[in-house]
Amino acid sequence: MALNDFIDSTATNPLGRPRGIWSALHLDPILLVLLLILVTGGLFILYSGADRNLAVVEAQGIRLGVAFVVMLVFAQLDPSVFRRWAPWLYGAGLAALLAVLLVGVGAKGAQRWLAIPGLPRFQPSELMKLVVPMMAAWYLSRHFLPPRFRHVVVGLAIVLVPMMMIIQQPDLGTSLLVGMAGLFVVFFAGISWKLIAAFVAIVSVSAPMMWIFVMRDYQKQRVLTLLDPQSDPLGAGWNIIQSKTAIGSGGIDGKGWLQGTQSHLEFLPESHTDFIVAVLAEEFGFVGMLLLMLVYVLIILRCLYIAAAAQDSFSRLLAGALTMTFFIYIFVNVGMVSGLLPVVGVPLPLISYGGTSGVTLMAAFGVLMSIHTHRRMISA
C-alpha cells in the first residue's frame, strides 16, 4: 500500500528523532517533493497561460524562490515561537488593518496595501491568513478542549474582527480565506456539532442580510452572473463562459501544451492569474485535472497527517487550520473557474501568477514543517 507507506514514512521513527539531513534542515522531504512537483508543473502551465512570456515565468520563479526561503526560515523556528508571538502578531495585524482602512493605498476602488516608508509595500490582510489561525489556536489551546461556549464566542470574535475589517477594504476573497482559517481552528478545537448546526443556521439567515448590507454591487453582480452567465455574455458573464469553454473543449486529454486556443487567442481572461486552471484543463484535459487534484490531495493528506502527529494542541489546531486554508484556496478557485462558485479573487495556490499569496502559503508550509520536525520525545 503505497499510500500507507507514504503516510507512515515517519512512523518507523515514532519519536521523531532527528534523522539525517532533512531533520537538520527541519524540512519534511515528502511535503517538499510534492511542493516542488506542484511548483515546477505550475511554471510550465504559467508559461502557456502567459502566452509564452518568459519574463512572467522568470518573475514567478524568483517569487517562488523567495517563498521557499521564507518556508525554510519558518521551518527553523520552534512552534512555541509562533505560540508566544501569536498575540503580538495579532495585535500588530489588527493595527495594520486599521491603518489600511485609514491611510491604505490601492487601485480599482479597493484599499488593500500599506505603504510604510522604508519598507516594501505589503498587504496586512495577507499576513492575517497566518496570524488569525495562530491567534485562535493560541487562545483555544490555553483552555480545555473541547472549548466551552464562551471560549468559542471569544474564538469567533478573534476571527470575525479582522475578517470584517478586510471586507471593508473591500477584499472578499481574502476575508473569506482569513475567516475560514480561523473557523477551521474552532472546528478542529472540537466545537460541538450542535453549535456548528446553530452556526450554519445563523449563516443561512444572515446571508440575505449580507446581500443587502455588506456586499458591494460588483460582488452581487458576480453572484448574479454565476447564476446566469448568458444574461451578460460580453460583460460579467464573459469570464465564466470563456473559462467553461476552455475547460470543456479540453476534453479528456486536452489540446496539448501551448495549444490551447481559448487562452492563446485571448478569449480567456486572466489566463495567467486567477483563471490559470482553465489553461491546464484546456491543454491537458481531464487527465491533467486528475493529476493536479492528485498532487493537491497528496499535499493535503501529508499536511493532515502532520497535524494529527503534532504533539500539542496549539500545533495541531494551527496545522489543521493552515491545511484546510490551502484546500479552500483550491476549492474556491477551481469552483469559480468551472462556474460552480461566484468569481472571487482567489488564486490557484502556487500556480497562479502573483507573489503575495505564494509567500504566505509557503510560510504556512514552513510552519507545518516546523511543527513536524520539532517534535520531541515525550516521556511516558
Add this chain to the structure above:
Amino acid sequence: MPWGEFKDTAAERRLFQRRTLVMLTFVLVLIGGLLARMYQLQVVEHDIYTTLSDKNRVQVQSVPPPRGLVYDRNRTLLAENRPVFSVTLVPERVDGMDETLAQLDQLLDISEEDRERFQRRLQEPRRPFQEIPLRYDLNEQEMARLAVHRHQLPGVEVEAELVRYYPHSELTAHALGFVGRINRDELQRIDPINYAGTNYIGKSGIERFYEGVLHGQVGYQHVETNARGRTLRVLERENPVPGEDLQLHLDLNLQKRAHDLLDGRRGAIVAIEPATGGILALASVPGFDANKFVTGISVKDYRELSESRDKPLFNRALRGQYPPGSTVKPMMAIAALDSGATTREHTVWDPGHFRLKEGGRVWRDWKRGGHGWVDLMDSMAVSCDVYFYEIAVKMGVDTMYNYLSQFGFGENAALDVSGALSGLLPSRDWKRATRNEPWYPGDSVNMGIGQGFMLATPLQLATATSLIANRGTWTEPRLLKDIDGDTPASDFLPDQTHEPLKLKNPDDWEYVVDTMAEVMHGRQGTARSSGQNAPYRMAGKTGTAQVFSLAEDEEYDAEEVQERLRDHALFVGFAPVDNPKIAVAVIVENGGGGSSTAAPVARELFDAWLLEFPNAGTEGLVGKVNAGGGQ
C-alpha cells in the same frame, strides 16, 4: 510545559483526530465534486464546448473574387482593379465610437465628407460585423501612423481592397458605365452568398450589363481570429473564381478622337462596324471621371456634375433623344422606293414651300426659293425638303412606321447596351393613345423630314445607317467582342434578333447609297466640302434639327438666336461606300448646320479609322481602302 499539564492530552488528541477524519472526508468529497464538475464539462459536455471554442476562434470569411477586366479591341485596358488601402471600422468591435473617431482624426486627414458618409453608412442596414470604410486611399505615412497605434484601436482595420479603376475614365465613362458601392436596393436583389465579400457592383453600362460575368464566384477562407477579432492565420482556403475579362469592340483611339472632335461642345458620336455591329466609339461629350463614383462621390463634386448646364452625366449617345431631321431621309428614300411612293425618275417641283392643299398651311424648304425640279438623287444631295414632304404624304404614316421600325427606330435594338432609350417612332395608334387625336396628313409631312413627333438617339441613327451600309442585313449593335473565359459571348449576343430588311428590288440599296455618296462627293452635295480629297468614297447625310419651331414665315437667323437655342447639327454616314468599315452618327447640340458642323467631324472619324489606324482589329483594311479610293 506551562499548559497541557492539566489537560487530558490523549483525549484532546483523539478529538482532534476525529475532527481531522471529518475534514479529510470533507476535502475528498469536495475534491470529488470538483472532479465531477470537470468530468461534466470535459467529457459529458465536451462537444458543446468544442463547438463554442471553434466558433470563438474560427471564422469563415468570404473572399471576394477580383472583378474581370475590360479591354478595348486592341487589348488596351479600359477597366482594371487597383489595390486601395482604406481604414475601416467594425462597429461591433469598436469600444467607444466617438473616442475612436476622435483618435483616428489625430492620425489621419479625415474630411467632413468622409465623416458624414461614415455616419450615413453606420445608420444603413448592413451585414453584422461588416466593416464600414472611413477613409479610402491612405498614403504610406498614414498607414505607418495607423500601424503604430493599431493596438489602441480595437475594431479599426486597414484593408487592402481591389477597387475598380478606369485609366481613361473621361473618355470611357459613358461607354463602359461604372461600378459603385452596393446600395440598399441592390442588396435586396443580389445573391447574398456570392456577394458576401463584394462591396461593388456595376451601376451602369457594360459594368452593369455584364455584372454576372465580371463578378466571378466568391471564395472562402477559414481564419483563426483572437478575441479582438484580429485574423491570425488562414486555416483553409477555397479560392474565388475571378470574374472573366471582356474585350469590347470599342477602339480607345477612335473613342479619344471622337472626344477630341467634340471637345468644348456638347454632343455625341456613335461609330459602328457594320459587318459585326460592334460599337467602335460611343462618345458623349462632355464626359466625366467615373473613378469618382466608385468609392462614393463627394456631395460637392456630384452637385457640380449634376447641376452643370452641359450635363456631363447625361449619356447623349444612348439617352439623348433628338429629332433626326434630314438624317432620316436615306431611310425615307428606301421606304419610298420600296413602297412605290416614288421612283428613281420621279421629279418634283420645289418652289421653296409645300402645301397639302391650296391655301392651306405652308411647310417651308430649308432653302428659300427652293431647289426647282429635283429627282430623288438631287433631293438627297441638296437635302430638298419638299420632295420628302411629298413622298411622306404619299406613303402615309403606316408605311413610314412600317419601314422605319425595321431600321430599329422606336426600340432599343442594341444587344448589350443597358440604359439605351428607344426614341419615339410615331404611329397612328401612338398618337391616339397619347394625345387622343387622329393622325393628320400634316403630321406625315413633318415626319418626312424627321421633324414633328419623331425622336431618335444617336445610337439608333448609327444603327439605321449601319443597316444601309449592310444593304439590309441586320447586325445589332453591341459593345462586347469576346469574353476571355468559359462563358460564351453568344450567351449575350444572340444571332439575328431582327429580320433582314429585304427590298423588292435589292438594287435600290445601291441607288440610295449612291444618293448618299452624292451628298459627300456630288457637285451640289451638302457635305461636299467634307467629302473632298478623300482616297475612299463615303456615303452620308447631313441633318439639322430645330430646337424650337419657327413661325412659318419668321426669318431665321442663327446669329441672332442664343447659342443654346441654335439648331442641333446632325450627320449620319458610312465609309467606304463598298465594303463599309464604319458607320457613324454625329450630333452636335446647338451646332448649327449639319453640313458645316457635324459632317466634318464624321470625315475626321472616317479618316482616322480608315487611314490613321488601319490595323485596328480589322485585317486587310488598307488594301480595301485603297480599292475604295480608286472609285
